[in-house]
Amino acid sequence: MKRCTDGLYVPRSTLQCALLKKCVPCCYKIIAYGSADMEPNQRPELCPRSAFESRQAPELLSNNMNSLIIHDSSLSFTWSIRSHVASSEVVLKEAKATLLKSNPELTKKLKKLGNKVHFECTMEDIGDYGAFDCVMWNQPDNAQVQTFFDNAVLAPNGQILITCPLSATKSIIDCVAQTRYKHVGTLVFDRCSYPGYKVSHECETLVFACDGTENVFSTCKAIEDGYKNWTAEEWNSASLITPMTPVLLSHIQAILRDKSNFPKKEKTQKKVGQEEKQQKKKQFGEDYEEDEVDYVQMYGLKPKGKAHKIKRKQEYEANQEGKLRPTKRKLPVKVENGKKKKACSKWNMQLWANDLSDSMLLNDVELFDMLPDATDDAFAIENERNNLLKKKERERKVLYRRRLKEEFHYLTKLSRELETKRDRLQRQQQQRLMEVQVPGHQEAMAQWATIAKELRQRNIAALHLNQSLRESLRHQLNLTMSYQRSLFHLNLALTTEAQKSSIYRLLQEHLEEGMDVNLRSKWTNAKDTENQCNIILNEDQTDIEQVEVIRCIRRRRSDPNDVVNSIWQCLIGESTHNVPATRIAQRLDTIDNQTCYTRVYFCDDFAPFALNLVQHRYAFPDKQVIVYRTMDIPEKDDMLQKDILKWYVVCWVEITKDDCDTMIKEYIRYTQVGSGGLLPLLISCRADETNVASQLRAWMHHVVSSLYSCCT
Structure with missing residues (x-):
């Protein structure tokens, strides 16, 4: 599929990056459609111009323009062009509270923009903010395009910029053809001119203006075929916006088809045999042991690892030779040698009891003295707690019975009121049935309906007559003014x-x-x-x-x-x-x-x-x-x-x-x-x-x- 070049323009910086630097993202911005034999598209951030701190201003904007941006909820587009226009106002359909709730980071931007951000606005309200040199709307809603162009107000030589996907271009142009605006050209959208603004697909900018006004494309000149030998001064002297031709489009497609323009970097992998791996592993282990021994000797630390654990155990047993061994009694603890102990055996408990002396044991009298006093106070406290619980339970039952009684009275009263209303409605229904049965009632109602219909038709005819009389009067006034102007022109024609x-x-x-x-x-x-x-x-x-x-x-x-x-x-x-x-x-x-x-x-x-x-x-x-x-x-x-x-x-x-x-x-x-x-x-x-x-x-x-x- 090939892109149509009728009325298509491209920024000079984008075309220069695609032709000279062979930038893949810039090439696809221009051709839009690729094929299997071309270099695949890349991320827009891989363009060399994306790394520049100072970027070129958008070609369709100037420093003396007053701009209006429609439905820029993230304010990223407004923030990217704020230094390239005289003033910018934003129209949003969301409320301020809703916007800040979903995007709290917009607080600083809204504070700097001040009263230039209008919330909860519809397309019918955009004409109330005055005339602007440039009105911009990105990713428009097709259902609201007609209303937008009917209410947009432009200053002399103003323009409307619509940035949309390539698939929506035809429908928007057909919709605008019914308004007073005219499509003057289409510009390739270059994201490098709008830092911080992101789009997920290739777009183009449609430019609309009133009939008879000047537009930015009237002075554009096409790039000649000898651009490959141009110097930097010749590129700078070219117009900022260039008409796109089928020849330039074919040159860009040839660049993408030439694989020599995009060399692939192959990763070299070294193949190591099994013997070399074992030799390196052995060498690494020897080096590691020597280094670790030096490290232990330097700082006096104990090394770690399975081999060193066996060595430490052997050193400990060697140091314990000739020394008195500690008792074989095991303490009744839950943890021993860093591991959990399940339970103490009966034999261990007996050893522990034999080691205790008689002076450490207590008799029954002393143990009874150490117990808390089980006197009448404890029983009194328990009785008082039980009595309190019983009292609360009685109060709860009393409140429950009282609430049931009140609800019963309320439901009884409500049922009586409903019965009264039912009886009244039944009586009204009977009266209406009796009135209908009165002789001549239906004929009178039909006669009144006919009279009302006739009067309504007369009223409509009178309104039409009034409107026609007003139009006739307005026509007579125009004829009078035209006759007056004709007489005056006739007098001036006789002027010497x-x-x-x-x-x-x-x-x-x-x-x-x-x-x-x-x-x-x-x-x-x-x-x-x-x-x-x-x-x-x-x-x-x-x-x-x-x-x-x-x-x-x-x-x-x-x-x-x-x-x-x-x-x-x-x-x-x-x-x-x-x-x-x-x-x-x-x-x-x-x-x-x-x-x-x-x-x-x-x-x-x-x-x-x-x-x-x-x-x-x-x-x-x-x-x-x-x-x-x-x-x-x-x-x-x-x-x-x-x-x-x-x-x-x-x-x-x-x-x-x-x-x-x-x-x-x-x-x-x-x-x-x-x-x-x-x-x-x-x-x-x-x-x-x-x-x-x-x-x-x-x-x-x-x-x-x-x-x-x-x-x-």
């Missing part, structure tokens, strides 16, 4: 080149105004979390004249280009991420790639208004700038978009890189140019009230907080 050049000139003046020293001084003094809103009223303190908003924020570990793209998409209405519900942006026209014309609605219950904004962005070597301002349109060209409240709005947004962070500075100026005195009437402010200024300030703060801010 001179008018477009005036728009560009106006934007250039707007940019130069933003570079003014007075404006930049306000940004310089602002802090990282600055959020000011200065409201200026007219002289009579009855209306708003001008508003200045200054904001500044620092985004940790983020790329300026990604930040600019997300802000631009929110401004022109392509994205609603972090955008309040009261703000609706509708892009009317695209003047060029960097300039858009957008209409922004502020949906307020008291004083709603709309803004016609021209938006443009600049890319400088040291920073990126986004500017937008209101554009005045003659009333004859703006019949459908005539606004009651008119504001002149100008904005400058500057995005710069500060080490690994991104600084965002925003300045917005609102100037009311409409008819004065209309705003207080809309928000129900009377001229005689003393708190008109406070109501105006509160409404303006609400407006500023409800419109989109680039610093959120």
Whole structure:
């Protein structure tokens, strides 16, 4: 069986180890299927790269990624990639107590990860934790794959990584084909890039992304045929991920079939004859005896062994010659000469009694005096013990009879209650039977059932009609907005080149105004979390004249280009991420790639208004700038978009890189140019009230907080 190479990619380090070092585990990671004439597979730990202390980072991850790991109960995979991503969050289906009970060693890991581990979560909950650059799920459950892809949320240019066995690849790809994600490629899974994470079979990583987004495989280049003559610099200059081709697959299979690449080490066994064995045994015994004698003489110890036991016995008998032998009497002990003695014979007992002198024996009187006093006290103690036992036995019988009596009364009462309930249920049953027998009762019940069924059908029809009316109304609104947009585009199509050049000139003046020293001084003094809103009223303190908003924020570990793209998409209405519900942006026209014309609605219950904004962005070597301002349109060209409240709005947004962070500075100026005195009437402010200024300030703060801010 041969592995399919369509859409298959392999890490450069794995391919280099297989081709140059002829590593058997790395070869089988790529080909996956072997044959009888190939070298058998080996343990993954035998790969030469497994012994390296510092290993290469996974090819699909980067240091600026925010990752989400699904169902990593052992936290081994999360722990292996924690130094290769910006942040990692884990979603687990188990409870924390259950997890710690089965794996107590996870306490330290959970303490270091902190609140980034979410317990008792289902697949429907993964979308509640925000958008991520990379969502990973190892060894997925096929029954939950559809639900997972329906609820996963990705950041721009994000990706989903599914690591699964080779047998489950086709079913997962077929299941994901019904969602909004697309399979862009498959990468050979290399366990050496994930120290501490173990799998029991060959796996591969499926990469999914949204349509139209960039992926990691778009810039990969294939390895040429002359790789055998490559130097280390040429290997390092190759791409980290390489497309797998049938030619490379056949080269790896040829390496495994060539037995000369894997020489076997034969163990040499020396054949020793019977005579040589006996000679060595004899020599060893002589050497051993000489060495042991030297050892005994050196330390003055007694040697051990059967030969030395006989020698010690002979030495003892020689030393006892001419000495008085001890008595032949044997003591009545249970142990003699280190062995258990079964019993003393009658002859031994008689010898022991003859050796005792008369002075050592006691007469009957002395023995009687030594016995304990058998007086009336002993009998009294015994009688008292018997009386106590009888008393306890009587008390136990009394308690037993009392408990039987109580149980009898309880059972009698319970039986009476059950009989009462039975009689009541019988009476209810008889009443129901009598009611059924009443003439016309069944016909009335059938008539009411028919009426209820008819009303239910009417209710369902009314619900369907209501739904169709809502869809029709929504369709009419879309047609109205489309007609409005078409009229506006028709008006813009009549715009001359001179008018477009005036728009560009106006934007250039707007940019130069933003570079003014007075404006930049306000940004310089602002802090990282600055959020000011200065409201200026007219002289009579009855209306708003001008508003200045200054904001500044620092985004940790983020790329300026990604930040600019997300802000631009929110401004022109392509994205609603972090955008309040009261703000609706509708892009009317695209003047060029960097300039858009957008209409922004502020949906307020008291004083709603709309803004016609021209938006443009600049890319400088040291920073990126986004500017937008209101554009005045003659009333004859703006019949459908005539606004009651008119504001002149100008904005400058500057995005710069500060080490690994991104600084965002925003300045917005609102100037009311409409008819004065209309705003207080809309928000129900009377001229005689003393708190008109406070109501105006509160409404303006609400407006500023409800419109989109680039610093959120």
